[in-house]
Every structure is written in structure tokens, then in C-alpha cells.
């Protein structure tokens with residue numbers, strides 16, 4: 221898409237995806253009605269990555285690029301994004317927007333024990349040197365409250381995963397009297413944004429994390445859950461322990477049925493198998509992180525965010 225602004229014709233805007241998220245990158249490009257290219261990735265025998273992007277035709281310069289990649293399992297991806305950004309800069313791209321529906325290292329947003337880094341700030345500064353703008357979805361803004369604190373001086377949009385969850389509940393049917401439950405205080409904005417538009421009541425619990433897989437969620441003993449359907453929502457499902465504990469607490473209070481939504485599904489088959497063992501249907505997720513549980517597309521929301529960042 222070349223934009224004509226007065227008597228000046230801007231270069232093209234292009235989406236660049238990676239093989240692990242090519243479909244989602246194409247869906248975003250489709251929503252924006254612009255071309256999409258998927259990077260070639262090569263892994264050398266020593267483990268290093270090589271990224272190859274197409275060279276634009278000389279008469280069709282790319283002026284703005286959207287690089288689409290979720291940063292689950294992020295360590296290699298961060299290097300590959302850095303390399304991709306360097307190619308695009310060399311090709312003359314003036315404005316680079318990173319769409320990372322799942323943003324990495326957001327959970328280490330403080331020094332929890334002496335000797336640790338604030339990984340969120342380190343990675344935010346790193347990516348801020350490579351990209352000009354950012355779009356993330358439900359980026360675990362717990363002790364940090366805005367993406368401006370992560371990508372300092374760079375325009376950014378933090379999208380909520382609430383609208384796709386509410387839309388899915390509405391489309392699949394949600395019984396009146398359903399209670400929307402979040403595992404901790406930090407999930408309150410998500411809970412309220414899901415429950416509010418559906419006219420449902422939302423409550424949040426208190427989470428105590430003692431280790432990577434050692435989590436307890438307590439719900440208020442007077443929560444009006446007895447005999448009612450419960451929908452549990454959270455930003456991330458990784459080990460699954462937060463959801464398992466939250467579901468057990470809801471059952472203890474007499475929940476009738478349980479449904480689970482996680483905006484980002486980061487777990488593998490072993491954890492997936494545990495949902496049945498816990499008497500739960502498999503959770504449903506947004507398609508920011510490619511996963512078998514994906515049922516809620518984010519391309520429309522992300523396209524609107526990109527348009528708002530670039531005001532077109």
C-alpha cells in the first residue's frame with residue numbers, strides 16, 4: 221500500500237512475519253490491507269541464527285515496517301528480531317513498529333532477590349534501540365503500570381485481551397449469574413473488562429507464589445459462587461498452577477461449572493493434559509502466541525492499534 225499524502229507519495233508499509241507466527245502475521249497484513257513477507261530463518265550448526273528478508277524493489281521502497289512476532293520462548297527470538305531490524309534499517313525503513321502480542325520478560329519487573337536484574341527494563345531498553353513503536357497485548361503490567369515505562373520515549377499501545385474474551389463468551393453463550401474470577405488483584409482490570417460489558421459480577425482472589433510451580437490462590441470466602449457458573453480469566457497460563465489452584469478454590473466455594481480463558485497460552489502438552497486431570501476443559505486463548513487452544517483472533521484489535529500509532 222502506497223499512501224498519497226498531498227502531492228507526496230510515501231513508500232510502502234509492509235508486515236514482516238517469522239515462520240513460527242506466519243499465519244498471524246498474514247492475518248494482520250490482511251486486516252491492514254498491506255503486503256506480508258515471511259523472513260527466512262537459518263539455524264547454523266553452532267546454534268546461531270541467520271535472518272533473511274526480501275530486498276525491496278528500487279522503485280518500491282519500504283518506508284514503514286511492522287515486524288510481527290510474539291516473544292514466548294524469547295531468547296533466540298530477541299536476537300533474530302534485532303538482526304531483522306538491522307536489515308530493515310539498512311534497507312532504509314524509517315519507521316519500525318514491533319508487534320509483539322506476547323511481550324517477554326515482563327514478569328521480572330522488580331528485583332525480587334538480591335543480585336537479580338530488572339529484566340523487563342533491560343529487554344525494553346534493548347528493543348527500544350531497535351524499534352520505534354510497539355504494540356503488545358495484555359503485557360503483564362503489574363508493578364509497572366504502562367508500556368511507556370518499558371519502552372521509554374517510544375510510542376506504544378498495550379491492548380487488553382478482554383474484548384476478545386467477552387466477544388467469545390457472548391458468541392458461545394454465557395448464563396446470567398455467571399461469575400468472572402481472576403486469580404489475583406493484578407487481574408482485576410481484565411476481570412472487570414470481561415464482566416462489565418456482559419453485565420456479570422467479577423471477583424478476584426489473592427495469589428501467593430512461592431516458586432515457579434508453587435502457587436496458591438485464595439478466593440474471598442464470601443464470594444457469591446455457590447451453585448453458579450464460573451469463568452476464570454488470566455493474562456498468562458504457563459505452568460498452569462495458578463489456574464489449577466484458582467479452579468480448586470472456586471470448587472471449594474461450590475462453583476457449578478468452570479470455564480477457563482488465558483490471553484496467552486505458554487504451556488505444552490504435559491500441562492495441557494493436566495487440565496482434564498483437574499476436571500477442567502482445556503482453556504481457550506487468543507492467537508497472539510500460536511497454540512492449539514487459540515480461538516480468539518487479535519488481528520482486528522492489533523490493526524486498529526497500528527493505525528492509531530501511525531494515525532492512518
Ligand SMILES: O=P(O)(O)OC[C@H]1O[C@H](OP(=O)(O)OP(=O)(O)O)[C@H](O)[C@@H]1O
Nearest residue numbers: 327362429454456457458459460461462
Ligand atoms: O501458569 P502459571 O505458571 O501459574 O503462571 C501464570 C501466572 O503467573 C503470572 O503472574 P506472576 O505470578 O508471575 O506474577 P505477579 O506476581 O506479577 O502476579 C500471571 O499473571 C499468571 O497469573
